[in-house]
Amino acid sequence: MNKFQVEYLSKPVLKEPILIEGLPGIGNVGKIAMDFLVENVKAKKVIQIYSHYFPHSVFINEKNLIDIPVVSIYSANIGKQDFLFLAGDIQPIDEPSCYEFCETIIDILQSFKGKEVITLGGIGLQKIPKKPKVYVTGTNKAYVKSFPHASDKIYGVVGPIIGVTGVLLGVAQRKKMTAAALLAQTFAHPAYLGIKGAKETLYVLNEKFHMKMDLAKLSEEIDEIEKEILSRTKDINPETGQKGSEANYFG
Numbered sequence: 182m183n184k185f186q187v188e189y190l191s192k193p194v195l196k197e198p199i200l201i202e203g204l205p206g207i208g209n210v211g212k213i214a215m216d217f218l219v220e221n222v223k224a225k226k227v228i229q230i231y232s233h234y235f236p237h238s239v240f241i242n243e244k245n246l247i248d249i250p251v252v253s254i255y256s257a258n259i260g261k262q263d264f265l266f267l268a269g270d271i272q273p274i275d276e277p278s279c280y281e282f283c284e285t286i287i288d289i290l291q292s293f294k295g296k297e298v299i300t301l302g303g304i305g306l307q308k309i310p311k312k313p314k315v316y317v318t319g320t321n322k323a324y325v326k327s328f329p330h331a332s333d334k335i336y337g338v339v340g341p342i343i344g345v346t347g348v349l350l351g352v353a354q355r356k357k358m359t360a361a362a363l364l365a366q367t368f369a370h371p372a373y374l375g376i377k378g379a380k381e382t383l384y385v386l387n388e389k390f391h392m393k394m395d396l397a398k399l400s401e402e403i404d405e406i407e408k409e410i411l412s413r414t415k416d417i418n419p420e421t422g423q424k425g426s427e428a429n430y431f432g
Contacts (some may be wrong), residue, residue, distance in 0.1 A: 185285045186231045186277065193227055193256045195293045198263040200286070201386070203301040204252070204272050204345050208329045208367030208375025211301035211346060212376060214382045215268045220396045224255035224266055229291065234278035235271050252282075254289065259392050265290065272344050283352040291356070298353040298360040301382055302346035304339045305369025313378040315385050318342075319361030320354045330381075331363060339364060 203215025217222075235250040242248050252269035267286060273279045290298070304316065316338060317331040325333045341347065342362055344392045353360035367375030380399050387394050 184232055184234055184281055187285065187289065188229045188231070189227065191225070191227050195223070195256060195263040195265070195295075197297075198256070198265045198290070198293050198295045199297040199299065199390075200265045200267060200290045200295055201299045201301065202267040202286075202345060202349055204267065204269055206272075206344055206346055207303035207305045207369060208373055208378060210303035210365050210367050210375040210378040210382060212268070212270070213374060213376055213379035214301050214386075215266060217379065217399055218386070218392075218394065219255050219257075219266050219268055219381060221398075222257045222259060222264075224257035224264075224307050224393060226253050227256045227265075228254035230254070230282075230285070232273070232278070232282070234273050234275070234282070236274055240270060259390060262390060263293075265293065265295065267393040268344075279345060279348050279351070280404045283349045286345075286349060287352050287356055287358070290358075296358050298349060298358055299386075300342075300346040300360070302344075302362060302364050303367040303375050303378055304344065304364045306366055307369065309368040309373070310366045310377070313375070313381050315363055315365045315378075315381045317361055317363055317385075320359055321351065324359050325359055326387065328361065328363065328385055331385050335364070336377065 203211035205212045212339040230250065230252045239249055250271045252267065252271065255268060257264050257265040257266065274284045315331045316335040317325050317328045317333055318326045318335045346362060350360045350362055363382050363385055365375065365378030367378040378397060383394060383396060386392060387396065
């Protein structure tokens with residue numbers, strides 16, 4: 182079989198769509214932001230991607246039944262701009278598969294005449310940031326500076342951008358596309374969800390593309406969810422990021 186099976190649920194007519202990716206990563210910042218974005222703008226699922234190179238597992242859903250790992254692409258028109266949103270609960274399991282997956286995604290984008298890519302992710306810190314900063318990097322300075330409320334002073338702040346969030350930028354660059362990554366600060370603990378970082382990322386997208394998202398709705402959910410998260414990590418000091426006298430470091 183092909184490494185990646187691309188199933189078209191519909192074939193929308195789009196004009197040079199912008200692709201925005203948000204998959205699991207540090208603090209799940211990109212995934213949280215993407216899930217909220219898809220729901221808030223009422224995006225339509227148009228593509229599903231299956232692969233033997235996704236994690237060897239299935240998920241149990243709210244109906245107590247199983248779901249096979251899948252990555253989906255949604256479409257939406259916001260204002261006069263078409264978008265494709267790359268969302269899911271998993272990433273490819275190794276480096277070669279990650280590159281091939283990103284090549285597949287860029288091929289799909291090119292089939293719709295798209296030329297612009299934005300990826301979303303997190304920067305792991307050793308303590309919980311009270312107000313996460315969003316950093317931006319990309320393929321050219323002019324495009325990077327077009328994102329409001331995001332700092333382009335990222336050199337030395339973060340090392341390599343790993344996984345689809347990083348590789349998708351590299352593949353886009355080789356295809357002569359414009360691309361950028363928005364990376365929000367978050368707490369690098371495996372049980373922590375970077376909801377505040379996701380909100381700050383959405384704020385940047387909202388301002389740049391005039392998406393008219395209801396971020397107040399997300400704000401209402403943050404306090405309740407953070408209480409649950411902190412209860413899971415109650416042995417972790419939120420100020421120092423330490424468990425007892427032992428520091429926790431994550432990439």
